[in-house]
Amino acid sequence: MNDKRTMTLNLSAIEMDIVEKLADEKGLSKTALVRQALRLYQSISDRIARGEKVFVEDPATKDKAELMVLS
Amino acid sequence: MLDKPLATFSVVDRETNTPTALELWSPIAKRHKDQFVKQWRPIFDRQLDEIRAKGGNVDEVVQMRMIQDAHWQWASKADALEGRLDWVSFALEGQGVAQGLMFAQTAGFAKEASQKGKPLVKVVLLASAPWNRPTLAAVPRFKSIGRILLGAAISLSFHEEFAGRVGLHALPQAETWYRDVCGMTDLGVDGTGMRYFETTEDQAKAFLAI
Numbered sequence: 001m002n003d004k005r006t007m008t009l010n011l012s013a014i015e016m017d018i019v020e021k022l023a024d025e026k027g028l029s030k031t032a033l034v035r036q037a038l039r040l041y042q043s044i045s046d047r048i049a050r051g052e053k054v055f056v057e058d059p060a061t062k063d064k065a066e067l068m069v070l071s
Numbered sequence: 072m073l074d075k076p077l078a079t080f081s082v083v084d085r086e087t088n089t090p091t092a093l094e095l096w097s098p099i100a101k102r103h104k105d106q107f108v109k110q111w112r113p114i115f116d117r118q119l120d121e122i123r124a125k126g127g128n129v130d131e132v133v134q135m136r137m138i139q140d141a142h143w144q145w146a147s148k149a150d151a152l153e154g155r156l157d158w159v160s161f162a163l164e165g166q167g168v169a170q171g172l173m174f175a176q177t178a179g180f181a182k183e184a185s186q187k188g189k190p191l192v193k194v195v196l197l198a199s200a201p202w203n204r205p206t207l208a209a210v211p212r213f214k215s216i217g218r219i220l221l222g223a224a225i226s227l228s229f230h231e232e233f234a235g236r237v238g239l240h241a242l243p244q245a246e247t248w249y250r251d252v253c254g255m256t257d258l259g260v261d262g263t264g265m266r267y268f269e270t271t272e273d274q275a276k277a278f279l280a281i
Binding site for chain 2: 025026027028029032035036038039040042043046
């Protein structure tokens, strides 16, 4: 919906493989996948910057692991 | 901030029986936040004061009058989410006033079996102005506010390459509307204590085709 700008993204072969695999799994173009990844990264970074903790939970054991964002 | 609306819809003003242009804006503008504070909020506050004064089960009456969102701080929420890439806000404006407001998140994942794990748009809050609610106005001024805003969420989902996938938790009085009228899949009551609904691509296309 906003104005679009273009950038060149240089990735290693393995990074590109992962981008392609994830894009295929999620039904997204590579551009849409990177935009989605940026949203998630910003969301988690903002929460951690506010002092919140972000956890992932194992559905079976209910064990929680804290997500760390290296800045 | 866009300087023109995303779309315009013609909806009949049921008080005057005249077609009226409703404009869809994104994001919510300062004027929409001000209108919530000065025009929506006093009506909610009067309702809440009246309910509390009468005593009894406040939660039950709040639900009956469909004002569970009366406590929502649209203005401060919109301010807090400014600059966030994973939130999108919409206002449906008509006659110079916000007739409906919506917050949606674009970083969620689908739960329905055929699309589990794929990205979707999550409608976090969708509300029509109090004068458009059948529980608060003898003649609700505009119908279809919810339908237009849900359509906007589905269109956003297609725009983001999410294939029309939209998820939301429904208030109890809206469950049948989402299931039977909008054709969304009912995934039952989840950990939030609310019933969760989702559209698949086919359901989204069918909704937009109506």
